[in-house]
Amino acid sequence: MIRKKETTGSAFRGARGTLVLAAVFALAVAGCSSSSSAGSSGGTQVSATAKQTIVFATQGLGSEGTATQAAVKAFEKAYPNIKVDILSLSPVSDVALQQLQQRFIAGSGTPDVITTDVVWPATFARPGWIANLTKFHPDASEFFPGQFASGQYKGQQYAIPWFINAEGLYYRTDLVKTPPTTISELVSDAKAAMSKDKSLKEGLAFEGDKYEGAVTAFQSFGGQLSSTSLANINNPANVAALKLMSDSIHTYHIAPQAVSTWEEGQVQAAWQSGQTPFALNWPYLFQLSEAKGSNLAGKTGWVPFPSASGGAPQASLGGDDLAINAKSTHQAAAWKFIQFLSSTSAQVARAISAGDPPAVQTAYTPALLSAAPYYKQEQVVFKYATPRPVSPVYTEISAQLQTMISSVLSGEETPSAALAATAPTVKQLQQTAG
Amino acid sequence: MTTQKPAATAGPALPARPGAGPRPGHARVPRNRQQFNLLAQDRRFGYMLVAPAVIVLLAITVYPLIYNLWNSFHNDVVTSGVPATWAGLANYQRIFTDDLFTPSLLRTLGFTVVSVTIETLIGLGLALALNRAFRGRGLVRAAVFIPWAVPTVVSAQLWKDMFDPQNGFVNYALGLLHLPGAHTTWLAGTWTSWAAILVADAWRNTPFIAIVLLAGLQVIPHDIYEAATVDGASPWQTFRRLTLPLLKPALLVALIFRTLSSFLIFDVVYNMTGGGPGSSTTVLSYLDYQAFLTQFDFGYGGAVSVALVAFALVIAAMYVRVFRIEEAL
16 A cells, blocks of 8 residues: 555656646746847848848838839849848738737847838837947938938937838819819819719728828828827817818718728729729829829829818828848848848839839939829929827827727717827827837 | 556556466556556656647646736836836736726627627527428538638628628618618727627627537437427427427537637727727727737736636636536526
């Protein structure tokens, strides 16, 4: 009997031992991954002349994707020792952001080069996820100043502009004689077009779904998001902008209730099917409208969206920057790739084939303007390009604004009540970010 | 009796003795030291074999649970670049005092009650219908169960397109039938959004309840129905006094699964409304997702997760209690 007890005892100890071992192993694995993510630099750097492969994480479908592949091929031809693998990110910007953040939090050394929306660099720079590019001495004078500043955090450069984007108002030149410069003109033009042409389903299309696009639309309608405005977003200009978004649906009836669920894709569909005389969207749509075979070719105009509060128009600044993963061991090669993508020739090629407006000012060459004359009109809109706040907590601020806009567009809250309710949270977020 | 089992397992490890035949002492308590060692060795080998599975289980279930619990007691915004600091119960205090958690909890509970009720009633009807003999029953059964084989994300996206105000099927069908609501922008209002979510969720999950209940119906012996008919019971009496009581075990299994998965609803909300308009369809798991993946606030998100698990356990415990009462009756 005593011996029997011993056996079960040792068996139990054995089982417990295995479990403890397994637990220690599991924790060790977890510990390794978290300790490696705590390391600050990318380890031993590979020289730019060595044979290597770098990974480039980027968004972009269709013509944008093709343009990226073409640029990569041209780069590989110029630098035969560097191979570039493309890692496709989600076309939905909020999802692409999460995909990048998850890789950074996991402490991955790839992707080496990333495409970052102009509102993300500060978010990536604060935890040390992307490399400080000041050491490569980028030339600020090449770029539009607003976009170059989007790559800065605490006075250091973390991202380089790739292509610029700004939201503007598309109008049908066959339905609207002169583009509106005030809101009342916009409303009356939209109403007039709708009553004249019964095939039109709405007078104005914009993206109002609960996502980042709602914030850029709000800004293009005249919303003030500078760092001083964020201290109290409940100001007259913001009330006017939010009220205009809401009124276009509920009072003027020029926008359908459905815009509160629309993203760029649906706005694009409404515009391209010819069912609206006005649409708020990004420059890529100009290239598509003017493309061969398009029923809108020669009928498309693009102007800054008139300000809701009557001030100077604002064109919400979008576009993409390029940055380098701080943990990448291929930073020299990655920088060569970034330099290549921001070279005039690569910028012009992308502008013509994908409709992405160059971030480099010298790329607006006569050759580009003759190949794609609409870039002349686009430059006018870019003049009013207004950046969203450069803040490490931008995502959180944006999430607050998205909920606020969504509740107003659906008619659940009045503009001033929604702004008053959201203002304290936004202020607090901004203060904690420092 | 209890001593036989270990000896039996030790058997195959013993060196084979050719020509020894069946060993009479084999099933008895091992006598000598060598046999003990072999027994221990054998056990060790067994534990080594299960160790990989145990390690994987610990790594993917226990470790995240503990890590999450740890998170919930810390201030940890991973995008802040600041190391996590001890927060005590601050995150829990936050979830019970802020204006996000409690409304989300109430919405989730409301949705759970309504969706499970509707799905159970329809599922029961489907199961009863499919249990009857008719031509082409196999085909109809397969057709009814197809939605359940569609991944939730896919069905949610599908229903989002169906509810599209301009190109969607729902408004087209309403218009065709001259019913009101043909011009509704479903996902722009609170109640219409909930209606759309309910339809999408019910379409995907009612078949599950129907499958489980159908299985339950099929094990009910036929002769008791014949006896009921002979006794002159009405169809309602048969259903109320025979079918329903005998179906209870299957019904409870279906209810437990559906209530828990309904309480944890995420995919449909994520795809169809993003928690909007405003935050009127923000359910608990969507709030948790936002905390983790938009704000990267692992402390607050951790507290919400722990609360989610706690509520799910309470729901499960409540059902288990109902089960026990049923057994006692």
